[in-house]
Amino acid sequence: MSNFSELVPERIRALPSYVPGKSIKQAEEETGIKAVKLASNENPLGPSPLAERAMEEAAHTIHLYPDNDAAELKQRLAAAHSLDPENILVTAGSTPLLDIIARTLLGPGLNAITSERSFIVYPIVTRSTGAEFRTVPMKDDTYDLDAIAAAVDANTRLIFLANPNNPTGTIVDAAALDRFLDRLPDHVIVALDEAYYDFAAYFARERGIEYSHSVDYVRQNRNVVVLRTFSKAQGLAAARAGYGMGPAELMGYFARVRTAFMVSGVAQAGALAALTDHDHYERTMRNNLEGAKYLLSGLRQMGYHPVETWSNFIYCEVGESASAVGARLQQEGIIIRPLTGSWGAPTAIRVTIGTRQENERFLLAFKKVMQASAAAK
Ligand SMILES: Cc1ncc(COP(=O)(O)O)c(C=O)c1O
CATH class of the missing domain: 3.90.1150.10 (Aspartate Aminotransferase, domain 1)
Known part of the structure; x- marks a missing residue:
């Protein structure tokens, strides 16, 4: 048997495992x-019943490969957000999209920045590309956007921003994010991770603040990729469906990196039905x-x-x-x-x-x- 530790690069051997x-x-x-x-x-009420039924139906054709591009879901999401389908990429949950973004934009000599006490997938996807992973301290259990902006250098390509943040549950509001984006140089892309968007938007209505207008950044062709998932509000965590919204050219590069047939037909059917389950x-x-x-x-x-x-x-x-x-x-x-x-x-x-x-x-x-x-x- 080979000595695998000699074959596997140090950057991979040093990766922490994701502990679920x-x-x-x-x-x-x-x-x-x-x-x-x-x-x-996860969603304590279970999956959307409409999604469950659609997925049972879709299981009858599981012997056929799914639509690689998830075209119907993409169209529906584009219409829901007033975007072009080219602005959308559907993936098997948002975790693989984080990996795709890192593999597309990072590599040795480059770096990605986020906050301490944030989502534990960010260091894994960054370091697996050979890039440096930087974190800055939080302020009041919240992302310190000034500290992140100050940590940017010529080799920074990516900023991961979980909004709301996992695990602290805190947000940066729309005005703070606007100011932050205006300060960033053109060589930096923000992966704006809105896995918990629906909950925050609901709280924001009750609390009377503007939480996020992230889709406007996409409409304005800013250096932002917004990540959403069907795992949380829609209760489809095991089905694996999520999507990104961003500049069409960048989404095209991400699509090349995405593994073929990544999103199962069952997941696509479930996601489509969940969108109608008000x-x-x-x-x-x-x-x-x-x-x-x-x-x-x-x-x-x-x-x-x-x-x-x-x-x-x-x-x-x-x-x-x-x-x-x-x-x-x-x-x-x-x-x-x-x-x-x-x-x-x-x-x-x-x-x-x-x-x-x-x-x-x-x-x-x-x-x-x-x-x-x-x-x-
Ligand atoms: C901040 C954040 N982003 C992304 C995800 C990924 O979710 P999924 O891959 O199920 O879409 C999670 C899941 O817990 C999360 O907490």
Whole structure:
């Protein structure tokens, strides 16, 4: 057998693995206790029923290769956003699109910049190209756009900006982003990751602010690629469908890098149907809004300071090892995300907003394990 470590470049050997949230099956096998998963920001109401039906139907033709270009979905998305189809690229969720963007724009000698405590896929896709990955500190649990702008140099090609950010759930508003984009040189592209767009837009309506007008940047042909996904609001995380919106020429280059037949016919059918499911969408948003208020107030009553969320999860400092808290919660049948390792917040947890019943279960379990920990000190 070859010595593979000699064949695989150092930049690949040094990559951290992406560690997903623990699955319900794995947690239940470990504890023997029925588990609730609040670890991966999935939709607690399940998939859009219209999407589910469309996907069952599409399964009958799964022996045929899908439309490589997802033309119907692309058309529908273009019409919904008043863009040309050439401005859209459909991918198998937004994670592969992050990888495509990095592979297209980065390489040895170049760099990408983002904030600390942001999405853990950014360092992986950047470093796998041989480029340097730079992070700057946050300000008040939010992206510090001034610090990012100051870190840009002649070799910067990409800025990853998660808005809302995962894991802190915070946003930069539309006016702040406008000012930031005006400051960037022409050799820098912003990957504006709006995986949680729908939740933030819903909160923004309630809170009376302008959160994002990202699609305007695309209409103006700015150096911005907006990433959206069907994994969250539409509840299609396992189907794998997402898309990017950006300058037509750039999207054309990304299309060359995208693997052929990346988005299954089942996923395309599900995504198309989900776009018409206003009832599921509204129920999802209302559940999230009410769940956010309930969890934030419950955690505050216990003396914690969770960060105000603009998304479908809550970030909370727990003042001790988050892994230990996560392990104790698992014993109570609750899976959350300890923000250790690449997440960069070893004493903080992220909990996905669930159904009312799941949220109640989480708060009860959290109170129990934190009181037990305080008593043991
Ligand atoms: C900030 C952010 N971007 C992108 C994604 C990727 O989602 P998907 O690949 O399912 O579209 C996630 C998923 O959790 C995320 O949190």
